[in-house]
Amino acid sequence: MRTLVIVDAANVIGSVPDGWWRDRRGAAERLRDRLAGIEASGIPGHPAPVEIVLVTEGAARGLESVPGVRVESAPGSGDERIVELVAAREPGRPCVVVTADRELRRRAEAYGAECVGPRSVPASSAAPRDERT
Numbered sequence: 001m002r003t004l005v006i007v008d009a010a011n012v013i014g015s016v017p018d019g020w021w022r023d024r025r026g027a028a029e030r031l032r033d034r035l036a037g038i039e040a041s042g043i044p045g046h047p048a049p050v051e052i053v054l055v056t057e058g059a060a061r062g063l064e065s066v067p068g069v070r071v072e073s074a075p076g077s078g079d080e081r082i083v084e085l086v087a088a089r090e091p092g093r094p095c096v097v098v099t100a101d102r103e104l105r106r107r108a109e110a111y112g113a114e115c116v117g118p119r120s121v122p123a124s125s126a127a128p129r130d131e132r133t
Contacts, residue, residue, distance in 0.1 A: 002091050003046045006082055006113075007121060010098035012112060015100060015118035026058035029055050034122040039068035043120050046096060055082050078118045079104045086111045 013020045013027045020027035035052050042048040052069045056062075057078035065071045074081035082097060086108050089095055095113040098121050099105060105115040 001090075002097060003042075003050045003094040003124055004085075004089050005038070005043060005046070005050045005096045005098065005121075006085055006108075007031075007052065008078060008082060008097065008101060008104065009054050009060060010058070010078055011099045011101050011104075012118040016063040017035050021054045025063065028054075028056050028063050032063060032066060032071060036068040038121065043096065043098075043116070046094070046114075048095075053085060055085070057081075079107070083107050083111070086113045108125060 009028050009031060013031055017094060018027075022121070032054050035054060037084060038052055040048050040049060043087075044052050049080070052071050053072055054063075055072045055074055055078045057074040057076075063071045063073065063074040072081055072085065079101065086095055095108075097108040097113045097115045098118060099108075099115060100117050108115055
């Protein structure tokens with residue numbers, strides 16, 4: 001069973017001060033494109049294959065999915081959509097939520113998800129690190 005990896009786009013993008021605030025949608029597109037290779041390579045502690053879901057909100061809503069990354073546009077709060085996805089996954093399916101948001105982590109962990117920090121995925125050109133804290 002493939003691990004479900006749910007990425008909090010706003011939080012991961014916001015973790016890298018690279019001018020993302022000038023073009024939120026463009027920053028989300030760049031993150032989506034960097035995530036595309038993870039399906040085949042996995043993330044630290046979760047070998048391939050994995051399923052990647054990028055949750056967007058606000059100005060990044062409506063971003064299209066690409067091979068390897070399904071994009072979910074939150075109709076409201078991205079955190080709410082992430083919790084819905086975690087809760088709705090099939091029983092026993094491993095799930096990892098990528099975020100630094102403490103409240104979202106608490107809520108996702110209540111549904112059995114593992115949470116990792118933004119540095120676990122390529123938010124910028126830097127290589128991903130194992131950050132299971």
